[in-house]
Amino acid sequence: MTRLELRDISKSFGALEVLAGISLHVAAGEFVSILGPSGAGKSTLFQLLTGALKGEGDMRFDGAPLDDHGRHFAFMPQRDALMPWRRVIDNVTLGLEVQGMPRRAAREQVAPLFAEFGLAGFERAWPAELSGGMRQRAALLRTVVQQRDMLLLDEPFGALDALTRAAMQRWLEGTWQRHRWTALLITHDVREAVYLSDRIYLLSSRPARIVSEIAVPLPRPRTTGSDAARQAAVLEAEILDTLLDTGADQASFPQTVQRSFS
Numbered sequence: 352m353t354r355l356e357l358r359d360i361s362k363s364f365g366a367l368e369v370l371a372g373i374s375l376h377v378a379a380g381e382f383v384s385i386l387g388p389s390g391a392g393k394s395t396l397f398q399l400l401t402g403a404l405k406g407e408g409d410m411r412f413d414g415a416p417l418d419d420h421g422r423h424f425a426f427m428p429q430r431d432a433l434m435p436w437r438r439v440i441d442n443v444t445l446g447l448e449v450q451g452m453p454r455r456a457a458r459e460q461v462a463p464l465f466a467e468f469g470l471a472g473f474e475r476a477w478p479a480e481l482s483g484g485m486r487q488r489a490a491l492l493r494t495v496v497q498q499r500d501m502l503l504l505d506e507p508f509g510a511l512d513a514l515t516r517a518a519m520q521r522w523l524e525g526t527w528q529r530h531r532w533t534a535l536l537i538t539h540d541v542r543e544a545v546y547l548s549d550r551i552y553l554l555s556s557r558p559a560r561i562v563s564e565i566a567v568p569l570p571r572p573r574t575t576g577s578d579a580a581r582q583a584a585v586l587e588a589e590i591l592d593t594l595l596d597t598g599a600d601q602a603s604f605p606q607t608v609q610r611s612f613s
């Protein structure tokens with residue numbers, strides 16, 4: 352079942368055309384990535400979804416026009432935005448408290464999830480006492496406990512070192528499989544997109560258009576076995592070629608790429 356559907360979304364800032372007719376969809380329980388060059392307009396698209404900006408085009412959720420943005424989306428920004436003066440558990444409960452839940456009830460609701468998010472024992476720590484990966488897991492936990500229809504993840508691992516980032520990707524893939532959140536991820540990391548996603552939309556440079564829609568045919572859980580690793584590497588190379596071949600002013604029609612690797 353399609354949850355989010357965008358048709359012909361465009362956005363300009365004055366004379367600067369940023370998004371030029373973006374159409375995409377995300378089904379229930381699907382993990383979809385938007386992969387594109389830096390500055391293409393990926394974050395602008397998320398701002399349209401969260402209602403922070405207005406654009407042109409048709410946005411639908413469960414078939415109805417998207418108006419109550421806050422009800423549908425839980426947004427995790429690039430930076431973890433943990434408040435240094437609140438303990439980790441009180442950062443995690445923040446969204447629930449904003450929704451009107453008393454802090455004590457919110458703490459009781461989130462506490463059982465700390466172990467799954469690798470934060471057991473750090474409930475009463477301060478954000479400054481956490482590693483970069485732990486901070487991102489705390490920020491993700493704060494996002495998912497809001498129990499919205501869909502997660503919007505804006506480069507959640509962009510600021511992490513390569514090793515921590517790989518560990519976080521592996522952890523997220525496992526955690527996502529248990530919960531099957533409907534998720535839309537923004538990234539410019541090809542490997543991350545292939546590793547995490549069911550489908551990937553490739554964006555051109557600004558003004559951003561969707562140049563390709565790619566189904567990722569890799570089995571889950573994503574393993575590092577030689578066959579799976581070879582399939583992933585081939586797909587990553589093809590995606591990179593497509594992105595590099597997509598010049599700033601070139602527009603091509605969406606094209607679905609399905610590969611079986613059989």
Ligand SMILES: Nc1ncnc2c1ncn2[C@@H]1O[C@H](COP(=O)(O)OP(=O)(O)OP(=O)(O)O)[C@@H](O)[C@H]1O
Nearest residue numbers: 364367369388389390391392393394395396539557
């Ligand atoms: N509020 C704004 N007013 C004017 N220009 C803006 C505004 N927000 C974004 N832009 C411009 O729109 C373009 C796209 O920005 P955006 O942050 O959406 O790109 P991005 O693909 O998310 O970039 P990155 O990958 O580097 O995070 C940039 O040129 C940016 O300067």
